Amino acid sequence: MATAAAPRTDRTPADGAPGATADTAAHQHAFDTAVAAEERIEPRDWMPDAYRATLVRQIAQHAHSEIIGMQPEANWITRAPSLRRKAILMAKVQDEAGHGLYLYSAAETLGTSREELLDKLHSGRQKYSSIFNYPTLTWADVGAIGWLVDGAAITNQVPLCRCSYGPYARAMVRICKEESFHQRQGYELLLALSQGTPEQHAMAQDAVDRWWWPSLMMFGPPDDSSQHSAQSMEWKIKRHSNDELRQRFVDIAVPQAESLGLTLPDPDLKWNEERGHHDFGAIDWTEFKEVLKGNGPCNEQRITQRRRAHDEGAWVREAAAAHAAKHAGSTGWTGATRA
Numbered sequence: 186m187a188t189a190a191a192p193r194t195d196r197t198p199a200d201g202a203p204g205a206t207a208d209t210a211a212h213q214h215a216f217d218t219a220v221a222a223e224e225r226i227e228p229r230d231w232m233p234d235a236y237r238a239t240l241v242r243q244i245a246q247h248a249h250s251e252i253i254g255m256q257p258e259a260n261w262i263t264r265a266p267s268l269r270r271k272a273i274l275m276a277k278v279q280d281e282a283g284h285g286l287y288l289y290s291a292a293e294t295l296g297t298s299r300e301e302l303l304d305k306l307h308s309g310r311q312k313y314s315s316i317f318n319y320p321t322l323t324w325a326d327v328g329a330i331g332w333l334v335d336g337a338a339i340t341n342q343v344p345l346c347r348c349s350y351g352p353y354a355r356a357m358v359r360i361c362k363e364e365s366f367h368q369r370q371g372y373e374l375l376l377a378l379s380q381g382t383p384e385q386h387a388m389a390q391d392a393v394d395r396w397w398w399p400s401l402m403m404f405g406p407p408d409d410s411s412q413h414s415a416q417s418m419e420w421k422i423k424r425h426s427n428d429e430l431r432q433r434f435v436d437i438a439v440p441q442a443e444s445l446g447l448t449l450p451d452p453d454l455k456w457n458e459e460r461g462h463h464d465f466g467a468i469d470w471t472e473f474k475e476v477l478k479g480n481g482p483c484n485e486q487r488i489t490q491r492r493r494a495h496d497e498g499a500w501v502r503e504a505a506a507a508h509a510a511k512h513a514g515s516t517g518w519t520g521a522t523r524a
Contacts, residue, residue, distance in 0.1 A: 212231040213233065215231065216230070216231060216232055216233065216236075220349050220420060220421055223347075223349075223421075224349075225349065225350070225351035225354065226349050226350050226351060227351045227352075228294040228295065228351075228352065235416075236420055236422075237295055237296075239413065239416065239417060239420070239422060240292075240295055240350055240353065240422065241292055241295050241297050242311075242413075243413075243417070243422065244288055244291050244292045244295075244353055245288075245292055245297075245302045245305070245306075245311050246311060246312055246313060246314070247288050248284075248285045248288035248289045248292065248302065249285075249302075249306045249311060249312070249313035250313040250314040250317060251281050251282070251284040251285035251288060252281070252282065252285040252491070253313045253314075253317045253487050253488075253491060254281055254313075254314070254316075254317045255278050255281045255282060256317070256487055256490060256491075257317060257319070257320070257321045257326070257330065257483075258274060258277065258278055258321065258327055258330060259278050260321055261274060261321060261324060261326075261327050262274050262275055262278065264324070265324070266324060270374070273370055274327060277331075277367050277370065280363045280367070283363075284360045284363070287356040287359065287360060288353075288356060288360075289302060290352075290356070291350075291352040291353045291356045294352045303495065306488075306491070307488065307491065307492050307495065309479070309488070312477065314403060315399070315402060315403070315473060315476040315477055315481065316334055316337075316399050316400065316402070316403050317483075317487060318476050318481030318482060318483045318484045318487060319395070319396070319399055319481065319482055319483060320482055320483050322392075322395075323388050323391070323392060324388070325374075325375065325378055325385075325388040325389045325391065325392035326392045326395075326396070327371070327374060328371045328372075328373075328374030328375035328378065328389065328392065329371065329375065329389075329392035329393055329395070329396040330371060330396065331367050331368055331369075331370050331371015331372065331374060331375075332368060332371035332372045332374075332375055332441070332445075333371075333393070333396050333397065333400040333438070334396065334400055334403070335364050335367040335368040335371060336368045336371075336400075336434065336437070336438065336441075337400045337401075337403045337404065337434050338364055338403070339361060339364050339365060339368055340404075340430055340433055340434040340437065341403070341404060341430050342357055342360065342361050342364065343357075343361050344423070344424035344425055344430075345357040345361075345423075345424075346358050346361060347421075347424060348421070348422055348423075348424075349420055349421040349422055350422065353422075372441065372445070375389050375392075375393070375445055375447070376444075376445055379445050379446045379447055380446070386446075389445075389447060390447050390448070393442070393447050393448075393449065393450070394450040397449055397450050397451070398450070398468060398469065398472075400434075401431055401434070401435070401465075401468055402468060402470075402472075402473045404427045404428075404430045404431040404434070405427040406427065406470065406473070407427065407428055407470075408426045408427055408428045410470075411426075411427055414426050414427055432462055432463075435454075435462075435463050435465050436462055436463055439454065439456075439463055451465050451466045452466065453465060453466035453467075454466065
């Protein structure tokens with residue numbers, strides 16, 4: 186990920202930085218003007234505390250989702266039906282780890298350490314996407330996650346490439362390119378199953394039946410119940426509301442399901458000529474809230490495994506730190522500055 190850009194000469198530095206002033210109103214005006222003009226806010230620019238906190242919350246949740254999201258599919262690496270499928274799945278899980286690293290790096294530019302974010306994840310003080318608290322029961326689930334879950338992620342994340350905060354927007358460009366491959370891989374896997382034996386077709390249909398509604402929940406609660414959407418859109422962190430993105434995803438998924446030869450598990454799903462969109466049934470938001478509270482099928486399993494992996498990897502982090510310190514001492518470099 187690109188390093189933080191130097192502060193612009195036309196923007197007042199952050200409070201506490203060289204040249205900072207006490208004129209908060211002027212700072213706020215410069216910030217508002219930059220956002221309105223579609224300029225990027227960079228790490229050394231002044232920004233409201235609430236803007237910074239919102240970014241930390243959103244980026245952290247996104248990063249946590251990437252690394253927790255490795256678990257459901259990694260569960261199938263050793264059971265993939267062919268070497269080709271195994272290689273594809275291994276590459277995808279590796280990509281998700283990389284996405285987490287890009288995003289933690291983006292959060293660090295806001296003055297929050299990765300260690301602090303991981304501690305909040307492990308202690309339950311920060312959340313990750315509810316979708317990853319559902320089990321992967323069959324091989325077809327890997328395809329359903331790729332097609333539906335990654336498809337929903339792309340719908341939600343492509344607009345983030347135009348996020349007002351520079352490091353987050355730049356990280357999203359590469360993430361979205363890789364997620365598009367994941368979505369196509371999932372679609373191709375489901376297509377192969379759907380066109381296979383009756384048993385394989387039934388397996389694909391069962392996976393879609395189980396993952397459809399949780400995928401719609403990924404966009405968050407309805408607009409009238411969302412605590413953060415309106416302000417995030419005003420700051421241009423988000424570009425579209427939860428309901429707008431959900432509708433866009435449904436409209437994309439319906440013709441794709443038809444091409445797959447699979448049905449979506451919603452008897453109320455139909456085209457509305459007047460609206461120019463598909464109508465769809467009511468989402469069970471009670472289930473969504475229960476999963477967020479920690480009562481989903483795999484909540485405890487996911488976070489327990491994440492804590493264990495973090496603890497077991499302590500020696501790797503220690504060795505990397507020792508190697509970096511040794512290298513810095515032998516070359517005369519300390520960080521980015523020659524000693």
